[in-house]
Amino acid sequence: MSAPTREIEFKKNSNGWVAQFRAMASPCELLLDSDDESLIQELGNIVAAEAWRIETKFSRYRDDNIVYQINNxxxxxxxxxxxxxxxxxxxxxxxxxxxxxxxxxxxxxxxxxxxxxxxxxxxxxxxxxxxxxxxxxxxxxxxxxxxxxxxxxxDFGGIGKEYAVDRAATLLKQKTDCAALINFGGDLLATSPPRNAPHWLVGVEQVGGGQSAMIQLKRGGLATSGDANRYLIKDNIRYPHVLNPKTGWPIMNAPRSVTVAAPSCVEAGLIATFAMLAGADADSFLAEQDVLHWIQH
Amino acid sequence: MKKNIRLSLAAASCALLGSHGAMAEDKHDVGDWDISAALLFYSEPDRVTATEPVISAKKQIDTDETLTLKLTLDTLTGASANGAVPTNRPQSFTSPSGGTSAYTAAGETPLDESFKDTRVAVNAAWEKPIAKDLTMVLGTNFSTEYDYTSFAVSSTFAKDINNSNTTLMAGLSLGMDMIEPVNGKPVAFGTLQTQGDDDDEDDDGNKVKNGSDDTKSLVDIVVGVTQVIDQNSLFQLSYSLSSSSGYLTDPYKFISVVDPTTGIPLFENNAQPDLPTVVYENRPDSRLKHSVFGQYKRYIGGDVLDTSYRFMVDDWGITSNTIDVKYRWKFADTQYLQPHVRVYQQSAADFYTPFFIDGQQPTVGDTNSEASADYRLGEFMAYTVGLEYGQDNPSNSWSVALEYYLQTGDEPSQAFGELKNQELYPDVDALMLRVVYDF
Amino acid sequence: MRKHMLWIAVIASSTLTACSSMGVDPWQRQNLAKPEMALDSSPLNTALDDHIYFSKEASSGGRSFGGGGCGCN
Amino acid sequence: MKLTLPRILAFLLFSVSICSQAAELDLARYKGKLVYVDFWASWCGPCRASFPFMNDLVKEYGNELAVVSVNLDEERQDADDFLKEIPADFSVIYDPEGGLAKQYGVRGMPNSFLFDRSGKLVSRHDGFTVKDPQHIRELIDNTLGKSQ
The missing domain is CATH 1.10.3980.10 (ApbE-like superfamily)
Structure with missing residues (x-):
């Protein structure tokens, strides 16, 4: 894997500022409900630096970090x-x-x-x-x-991105009270609702035969587990990418995608992952958890 | 898979990400005693120093019923202005207890050096609902010092209406004070220090102290309304009427008698030529005060703005305005800094008299005349600036505050001669350090 | 005098009208219920200050209590 | 593990109602049982005092009485923190917008409602003080038809 370019792009839109960069093999962004250009520059750098720091520290593709040390x-x-x-x-x-x-x-x-x-x-x-x-x-x-x-x-891949979102949000909240939304490749967290709207609106892409959804997020984390394009098909049987560590075999009948809202991004991510691991029982598992969630089968 | 993992997961996430929503709120469970202690150090440079420890215990009898007991000790030492004017030569004053005399250098404000006092005060308040949305508070205060004893009882009723968004309040307090001045209370305008060192008689051999004690009674009525404005703000408006009657004079305050042409105090005592002629003050035997108090508090994302204004007017001719603003700035979840500004302005009492011109002072024992040179009845402005730092921890909260107080008034316009060369209304300033600890 | 009365009536009625549109539902009092939002949030401090000002100034008291809080019945 | 990218349409003022958070309380689910509905919030002191009592109710009347509590915190985290400290042995419905509270005409907190087996409101109770448990138990016993 080639070293990612570590650049931040700043864009102004009608409602505020956006800082965009790549980290953890995903497009990442920070939306800030503020017109203050110096603030987005400062916060964008903080958020990106934290994402890159966590990527460097916990990536399993590097040979100079703690994960490499442990795995070897x-x-x-x-x-x-x-x-x-x-x-x-x-x-x-x-x-x-x-x-x-x-x-x-x-x-x-x-x-x-x-x-x-x-x-x-x-x-x-x-x-x-x-x-x-x-x-x-x-x-x-x-x-x-x-x-x-x-x-x-x-491999911290299952929680690293969500953890990075929460960490970045913590650092950001120490610097500003402005509403912000941090999105690292679809795992995201809103610190507070925007000034001019009761909530952030987050669209969940349609996968398979599911329906796209528009999620109203006041504050807190949102994470999605599952994917339409990562599977194997043989003899008309779909093998999803969720693997059972006890059998080494995919968990069949898991939903295509699960999106969960929770106070923090790591919580949201883990509940979504657990729901996938529950396979056919994903719906009832999520119902038990009393969290806002969106399932696509 | 475990059925409901949400709470365990939330706990694990909290541990991973550090404190989430810190629960800093104090919880008072039924049956608990909640103990608070406070200590105040008060210091005026070269003058009064006070140390005031307070301990308060609040018992949560039920979710809506409390009993609060409070003990206050107050130790004052140092000197305060005795009312006499400074002049271009040294002056001495015999102390209230007679005998010892206090020396005042030329150009210095004469002070009562014997100002030493220890006060013990006990308060109790019992808050209890007596009907739906109606709360009663019964209170009693008792305080005692060597020459003063005070006792009061009060009851306040608060009625919630409009879905608890409006609270109507009415209260009544009745008090009785006993004053036992050293050697008895002085005779109004009794002239002092004109002869020998006998403090009890004036020129004509009349007693200037009649040896008796006296009392004053107090009635306070307050009515008010508190209104919740929105999720973050509320205000209160109240009116109080305070009536006191009985002995309202300060038995230790003098008024200088000055020469009509030079403005220098009379020194008529041949045996002790540094004793100036002074007379005791006399105040009205009743006072009726009206106060209007308004307060507005607003919660601003963790911070709190607290502003209040009080207007007071009384039948002594004093009006006063007080503005008080505090901003509690919360940071790092459980800590706060609170800057505080207070501005106070008062006009002089009608009978405020910084000095008497010889020949114009009322006759001894003329209780129909009123005069006092007490600077607290004059016209002045006072400013307080302070900063408080505090920590709200669930088990033990504490705060420490440092405040600076400055009182400043204009020189009396009727000053003449030597009086014009003197500072008749010197600034008074003080430093206060307050520490509060909630166990 | 009549004008005076009229003014009072106007103020009183406008206050009442204003009040009827103010207020919150019982479950919206989270911030108002915080101890620091009590009208006298630090009674010990208030008592100490009042005692100082009482001994330095000609005015005292005027403050009262009650109201606000969590409205938890 | 995740490649689906939720797209963020930031700052839009239009709202889509597919994820309405309105809380629902369906008493019919508990048909045949008495239902004790309690409205509470994490910051309300008397509510804190009422939790052990409601846990006791579950123990004492488990088969004949369903205890359902409705949390009115605006922030779910506050309710979760509270429940971590004082666990509830009964179900909690979250009503951050106060829709249920409005429907029930909640006057203060806690505010509890007792329904009989047929779902008819028997009594409502405002607040919670130390003498309330006895009173509420008597009400439940009477409603159950147990003579005193």
């Missing part, structure tokens, strides 16, 4: 910093809450499953074999020491 520790304990420890605690919580379905160590399945729309279905044997290297219960996590079995890997 060959069974030795690695001492991690406060921030990484916080994320590991959080992931451990999520692992328990999902009864093992949300697993930071499930990333290695990607080596086997390439969701390119083809009919390239791996064998059960290959998937089962790979499962030996998966399972958070095999990981020893005792703050600040993390010990992975040799061959195992962790």
């Amino acid at each position: 520790s060959q069974g030795k304990a690695v001492s991690v910093d406060e921030e990484t420890a916080g994320l590991l605690d959080f992931a451990e919580n999520a692992y328990q809450l999902s009864d093992g379905l949300f697993d930071l160590s499930s990333g290695v399945l990607r080596k086997l499953w390439r969701f390119d729309g083809s009919a390239n279905i791996p064998t059960y044997e290959a998937a089962t074999a790979l499962c030996d290297n998966i399972g958070w219960h095999k990981v020893r996590w005792q703050r600040p020491l993390l010990t992975l079995q040799a061959g195992m890997e962790i």
